[in-house]
Amino acid sequence: MIIEMIINFLSFFLNIQVEMADTFRADGKIYVVILVALIILIGIFLYLYRIEKKINDMNKNK
Amino acid sequence: MEELKNLKYIKLFSVSLLIYAFIGGFLFDVPALPILNESIRVLYFHVPMWFTMIFLLLISCINSFYFISRKKIIYDTKSYTYTSVAVFFGFLGILSGMIWAKFTWGSFWTNDPKLNGSAITLLIYLSYFLLRNSISDEIKKAKISSVYNIFAFSMLIPLIFILPRMTDSLHPGSGGNPGFNVYDMNSQLRMVFYPSVLGFIFLGIWISKLKLVLNVLKNDN
DSSP states (O other): OHHHHHHHHHHHHHHHHHOOSOGGGHHHHHHHHHHHHHHHHHHHHHHHHHHHHHHHHHHHHO | OGGGTTHHHHHHHHHHHHHHHHHHHHHSOOOOOTTTGGGGGGHHHHHHHHHHHHHHHHHHHHHHHHHHHHOOHHHHHHHHHHHHHHHHHHHHHHHHHHHHHHHHTSSSOOOOHHHHHHHHHHHHHHHHHHHHHHOOSHHHHHHHHHHHHHHHHHHHIIIIIIHHHHSOOSSTTTTSOGGGOTTTOOHHHHHHHHHHHHHHHHHHHHHHHHHHHHHHHHHHO
């Protein structure tokens, strides 16, 4: 328990020292979450767009 | 069009749960962890992709069983539709996982057994589509792809659930069952995680039903 706490504390401390000047890691990596949520949303929208296009093509062929 | 009749509640649940998950996912408190930092919130969006994929593949596998026992082509169309939507969710899971891995584990792809297992699973299911498209006879196509689909699902279970737990893995739950591990997820995370899983599963069912109508119409033409 205590050892775990010390390791956690140390890794937290080291992490601050090696943190890159990378905008994506800024503000506690919240931008990673935004990117992932965007990828999922855009992926779903593109997929729905493709389904709609197929339906439209089928209507045209009728 | 009878497939679309029962969708009302599924749509309602899907939309409300996902709105809740996206608001709660960004705003609610999460435990402060080193390295992960705020990116623990990706859990709400990355893991439900896999839950949805596995759920849809299970439905697809059941429909393949139905086709083999009842010999009606609609079951094969159903299982094909559910598989195609499931593979789409699998790709979203891989993409979101790669982004998460880059900023926490340091690279887009590690040789983690869970990553490789899910990649192999997706490849197995991609060859399901190849197999289907290579056979022109309708009945033969349905028969062979149903059998292959059941085989593919029984390959998924060891590749995703069993093998990664037997070795060291960067994912939580290696050498144990992550579902019952109280240390990996606390109640704060669960409050958004489970609604998000349900919301994405309902969304997957919704998309599948739409695609099913499309595929049935395509078969009739």
